[in-house]
Amino acid sequence: MANEIKIFPNIPVSHWIKLRQQFKKSIPTTISSNYLSSVLGINETSAKVNVLPSLRIINFIDEKGTTNQEFAKKFRDDSQYQSLCQDILIANYPQEVREAFPDINLEREKVKSWFMNHSGVYSGAY
Numbered sequence: 001m002a003n004e005i006k007i008f009p010n011i012p013v014s015h016w017i018k019l020r021q022q023f024k025k026s027i028p029t030t031i032s033s034n035y036l037s038s039v040l041g042i043n044e045t046s047a048k049v050n051v052l053p054s055l056r057i058i059n060f061i062d063e064k065g066t067t068n069q070e071f072a073k074k075f076r077d078d079s080q081y082q083s084l085c086q087d088i089l090i091a092n093y094p095q096e097v098r099e100a101f102p103d104i105n106l107e108r109e110k111v112k113s114w115f116m117n118h119s120g121v122y123s124g125a126y
Contacts, residue, residue, distance in 0.1 A: 007057065008057075008118075009057045009088070010050075010054055015036075015042070018041075019036075020081075022039045023076040027072045029066065030061070030066050030067060031055060031060070031061050031065050033051075036052065057092060058088050097115075100114070
């Protein structure tokens with residue numbers, strides 16, 4: 001088998017926080033690049049290319065942009081948020097990297113290097 005490039009969800013922390021703040025106010029029926037552009041203060045192309053794909057990968061939205069309501073409720077609920085994040089990690093990131101770097105804040109450069117080697121993206125993406 002040729003080197004298979006895996007795509008991992010990658011949403012900037014600032015976008016994730018803004019999105020969560022917005023969801024605490026109101027859960028949209030759909031999430032589009034226009035919605036993200038408005039809420040996150042980014043251009044629509046950036047939202048379409050950089051944020052929407054990751055939201056699809058983690059099943060936050062489906063291919064049509066329809067919001068996964070169960071996910072959204074957990075996302076905005078402080079009591080369920082940590083569990084949701086753990087579920088996202090388990091479902092989308094290999095056990096190997098989760099075990100090698102249990103505290104990404106301590107070894108951020110090593111984590112970044114791991115993802116660059118396993119996803120084929122440039123360093124600025126992580």
